[in-house]
Amino acid sequence: MASQEQQALPERPKGEETAAPSKSAAKKAAKEKEKAGKAAKRQEQERLEKEKADASDTSKHLYGKLSDGLLAEDQDTTPNLTGLRELSSEYENKEVTLRARVHNARVQSAKLAFLDLRQRTENIQAVIAEGGEHGISRQMVKFCGGLNKESVVLVTGLVKAPKEPVNSATVSNLELHVVKAFIVSEGPIQLPMQVKDAMRPPPIGEEAETEEQVDSSGAPIVTLNTRLNNRVLSLRTPTDQAIFQINGAVCELFREHMLKHHFQELQTPKIAGAATEGGAGVFEINYFNTPAFLTQSPQFYKQMAIAGDMEKVFEIGPVFRAENSNTPRHLTEFTGLDFEMEIHNTWEEIIDFAEDLLISIFNGLRERCKYWMAVIQREYPDAGNFQIPEGRAPRIRFADGIKMLNEAGIEASADEDISTTNEKTLGRLILQKYHTDFYFLTHYPAAARPFYTHLAPSDPSLTHSYDAFMRGQEIVSGAQRIHDPAKLTERMKSMEPPLDPESEGFRHYVNAFRMGCAPHGGGGFGLNRITMLWLGLANIRQATLFPRDPGRKAP
Numbered sequence: 376m377a378s379q380e381q382q383a384l385p386e387r388p389k390g391e392e393t394a395a396p397s398k399s400a401a402k403k404a405a406k407e408k409e410k411a412g413k414a415a416k417r418q419e420q421e422r423l424e425k426e427k428a429d430a431s432d433t434s435k436h437l438y439g440k441l442s443d444g445l446l447a448e449d450q451d452t453t454p455n456l457t458g459l460r461e462l463s464s465e466y467e468n469k470e471v472t473l474r475a476r477v478h479n480a481r482v483q484s485a486k487l488a489f490l491d492l493r494q495r496t497e498n499i500q501a502v503i504a505e506g507g508e509h510g511i512s513r514q515m516v517k518f519c520g521g522l523n524k525e526s527v528v529l530v531t532g533l534v535k536a537p538k539e540p541v542n543s544a545t546v547s548n549l550e551l552h553v554v555k556a557f558i559v560s561e562g563p564i565q566l567p568m569q570v571k572d573a574m575r576p577p578p579i580g581e582e583a584e585t586e587e588q589v590d591s592s593g594a595p596i597v598t599l600n601t602r603l604n605n606r607v608l609s610l611r612t613p614t615d616q617a618i619f620q621i622n623g624a625v626c627e628l629f630r631e632h633m634l635k636h637h638f639q640e641l642q643t644p645k646i647a648g649a650a651t652e653g654g655a656g657v658f659e660i661n662y663f664n665t666p667a668f669l670t671q672s673p674q675f676y677k678q679m680a681i682a683g684d685m686e687k688v689f690e691i692g693p694v695f696r697a698e699n700s701n702t703p704r705h706l707t708e709f710t711g712l713d714f715e716m717e718i719h720n721t722w723e724e725i726i727d728f729a730e731d732l733l734i735s736i737f738n739g740l741r742e743r744c745k746y747w748m749a750v751i752q753r754e755y756p757d758a759g760n761f762q763i764p765e766g767r768a769p770r771i772r773f774a775d776g777i778k779m780l781n782e783a784g785i786e787a788s789a790d791e792d793i794s795t796t797n798e799k800t801l802g803r804l805i806l807q808k809y810h811t812d813f814y815f816l817t818h819y820p821a822a823a824r825p826f827y828t829h830l831a832p833s834d835p836s837l838t839h840s841y842d843a844f845m846r847g848q849e850i851v852s853g854a855q856r857i858h859d860p861a862k863l864t865e866r867m868k869s870m871e872p873p874l875d876p877e878s879e880g881f882r883h884y885v886n887a888f889r890m891g892c893a894p895h896g897g898g899g900f901g902l903n904r905i906t907m908l909w910l911g912l913a914n915i916r917q918a919t920l921f922p923r924d925p926g927r928k929a930p
Contacts, residue, residue: 376428378500380387383520388527389740390441391773393645396464397615398404398578401775402755402821403926404727407650407908408414410636411857414661418473418726426494432440432512432514432515433510433512433556433887434509434510434511434514434515434533435512435513435514436506437509437554437555437556438518438519438555438557439518439558440555440557440558440561440808441529441557441558441559444527444559444560445559445603445648448692448737449858451838454472455472456472456473456474457471457472457473458473458494459475459492459494459497459498459499459546459618460494460496460497462499462534462546462549463672464536464548464549464885465657466534466549467535467536467549467781468533468534468535469531469533469534470531470533470534471531471532471534471551471555471842472529472530472531472681473492473494473529473530473551474494474527474528474529474530474554474559474666475492475494475527475528475530475867476492476493476494476525476526476527476562476611477490477491477492477493477522477525477526477528477562478491478492478493478498478524478570478571479491479524479526479571480519480520480522480524481520481524482517482520482521483518483520485505485513485517486504486506486513486516487502487503487504487505487516487675488502488520488598489501489502489503489505489612490519490520490522490528490530490553490556491521491544492528492551493547493570495609495613495616496520496613496617496750497546497613498544498546498548499541499544499545499546499551500537500543500544500548500550500551501530501550501551501552501620502550502551502552502553503515503516503519503520503553503694504516504552504747506531507552507554508554509554510695511553511554515556517541517639517753518556519553519732521561522556522558522658523561523563523564524562524566524569524570525608525611526559526560526561526562527558527559527560527562528556528557528558529555529556529557529558530551530553530556530557530603531553531554531555531556532550532551532552532553532554532555532586533551533554534549534550534551534552534753535549535550535551535552535907536548536549536550537549537550541738543880545613545862546596546866548843550751560645566608566610567601567604567605567608568597568601568602568605568609569595569890570608570609570611570612572594572595572597573597573602573605573609573612574598574612574614574615574754574927575594575754576612576913577597577598577599577602577749577917578596578599578753579913579914580841580913581673594768594847596770596849597609597694598726599914599916599917603916603922603927604930606920606930607920607930610920611736611752612718613713613750613753614750614751614753614754614755616750617747617748617750617751618906618917618918619909619910619920620744620747621740621744621747621748621751621906621909621918622672622677622902622903622906622918622920624740624743624744624747624900625736625740625902625905625906625909626691626710626712626742627702628718628736628739628740629689629712629732629736629900630689630692630734630740632731632732632736632892633689633732633884634737635713636687636728637687638687638689638714638716638905639680639685639686639687639688639689640688640690640691641673641676641677641680641688641689641690641691642690642692643669643670643673643676643677643690644670645669645691645693645695646660646662646668646669646670647667647668647669647670647880648662648667648668648879648880648882649668649879649880649881650668655806655827656671656696656697656698657669657671657695657697658695658697658707669695670694670695671694671695671696672694672711672713673690673711673713674713674827677690677713677714677715677897678715678827678884678887678892678895678907679727679884679887680890681715681716681717681882681892681893681895682887682890682892683803683887685717686716687714687715687717688714688715688716689712689713689714689715690711690712690713690714690900691710691712691713692710692711692713693708693709693710693711694708694711694899694901695707696708696709699925700924700925701924701925701926702795703905703913703914703915703916704848704907704914704915704918705915705924706903706915706916706922706923706924707921707924707925708925709901709902709903709904709915710898710901710903711898711899711900711901711902711921712901712902713897713898713899713900713930714728714732714897715856715895715896715897716728716895716896716897717893717894717895718855718893718896720892721826722829722839722854722855722894722896725841725853725854725855725896725897725898726770726815726817726841726853726894727739729843729851729853729898730767730768730815730843733850733851734768735815736759736905737763739786740759740909741759751910754913755910757910758909758911759909759910759911760911761812761813761846761908761909761911762809762810762812762813763809763812763813764807764814765799766812766814768813768814768815768838769809769811769815770810770814770815770817770841770843771805771814772816772817772818773789773793773813773817773819773820773837774789774818776793776801776808776816777789778791779801779804779808780797780801780885781803783800783908785797789878790822791820791822792819792820792822792823795848796847798844798847798849798904799847799848800847801847801891802844802846802847802848803847805847806847811846812845812846812847813843814844815841815842815843815844816844817841818831818836818837818838818839819837819840819841820838820895821835821837821838822838823837824838824854826866826867826870826874827856827857828840828854828855828856828864828865829854829855829856829857829896830866838854839853839854839855840853840854841853841854841898843898845904845905845908845909846911848904848908849904850900850901850904850905851898851899851900851901852898852906853895853896853897853899854896854898855895855896856893856895856897857888858887858888858892858893858894859888860888860889863876863885863888864876864885865883867885903919904917904918
């Protein structure tokens with residue numbers, strides 16, 4: 376049987392005998408073996424040295440990495456966390472615990488390291504020195520000095536007054552002498568951009584997307600596009616932290632003013648079954664295999680609420696505009712602040728209310744946001760340098776504004792809407808004449824306003840409409856609305872192209888007025904544009920958390 380098995384085995388073809396390795400191959404293999412042996416010996420030596428160092432590390436319980444980012448459950452006491460904004464001379468020689476990001480870390484020597492710890496808008500220098508009352512080890516000094524930037528750490532230390540003010544820190548008159556340091560969340564070794572480099576304004580104008588890597592001083596350039604692509608990092612800068620506090624304050628002040636005047640807050644749909652308002656700038660979506668559209672504004676719903684006897688309403692919500700406008704002041708999605716109200720005597724009641732509302736917001740920002748404005752002014756010294764008139768803001772008829780431009784040698788027509796360039800120029804002319812950055816243009820031509828805008832009875836080529844401006848740029852557009860169904864349908868049919876009042880997109884809206892509706896009007900504000908212009912920022916994207924424009928839908 377064995378002989379049969381041997382016969383079944385395939386015979387090795389002639390010429391395939393295993394060749395002996397060449398001298399060079401054997402020499403190479405020997406070198407590789409020697410190299411591997413040395414590496415293994417080195418690793419073993421390092422392991423032994425580490426074990427020896429760990430055994431002699433007198434402060435190994437004072438630093439390290441928290442397993443779940445929180446203090447161990449078996450801790451007898453949980454320290455209260457202190458904010459850097461709280462620190463003052465009263466804390467001197469007291470021990471505090473704070474959670475912060477590592478803005479920078481450096482080893483000065485084997486016995487000394489420094490941390491720059493950042494909390495939102497403030498930062499403080501922290502010192503880690505060998506020895507002392509807590510017996511800080513060299514291993515702890517090395518650990519702290521080697522922390523990755525943007526790591527979140529939990530640090531306990533003694534608050535001391537430095538020999539000289541630390542000019543690189545906002546808390547310059549105090550420093551922290553570290554006695555404990557734990558990693559809560561470790562930052563990566565390599566960051567796509569440095570937060571400290573984003574703490575300078577991005578280049579604007581023709582230099583906005585420069586290919587240069589450094590500026591004239593040798594500092595790295597971080598463009599607006601790079602910031603937006605790494606938004607989580609850019610949001611960590613003190614300026615961005617403050618900008619979005621201002622954004623939130625505008626919303627808060629808007630809502631407060633509305634509630635004070637007994638307006639009712641609405642939450643209207645953002646999906647419509649047809650393209651409304653007669654414009655082409657709408658986003659079409661697939662709604663269960665039928666076409667639908669994202670609303671351009673809550674306009675129809677505000678007016679239908681007035682027809683439903685709500686009298687005075689407002690909303691804070693998203694607005695969508697499918698306009699391929701790649702400018703510093705346009706977005707495809709932004710936050711709208713809208714209001715609508717019944718009119719009792721004259722359509723200018725709407726302008727009065729809009730002006731009082733804006734002045735209330737401006738004054739509120741100055742009173743409540745002093746700290747945040749000071750933070751922004753570190754980077755933008757002219758932020759908030761916004762001139763408001765004493766008494767009522769100028770109300771200039773659209774035709775008179777065009778006349779001011781013509782007298783300045785600028786070509787513009789009173790029969791069509793004003794261009795962005797001419798808006799800014801007119802803003803400068805009005806600032807020179809009236810000493811204000813805030814004003815209104817009224818009585819726009821009918822051709823420049825939506826179909827639901829009330830025509831001026833004395834001149835049907837004009838409308839009972841207004842825009843409010845900050846620094847020569849529009850921030851609110853409003854008007855009296857047509858509440859008479861016969862006039863509304865007539866106006867719709869006169870548009871180019873004509874609008875069908877009985878179509879799916881309009882019939883519910885028009886029917887609201889057929890059931891009777893009081894005279895009314897209102898306006899719509901752009902939150903992000905108000906913030907941008909109040910602060911004097913160069914681009915609306917700087918005042919938008921995650922901006923959407925024709926070229927950006929992420930992050």
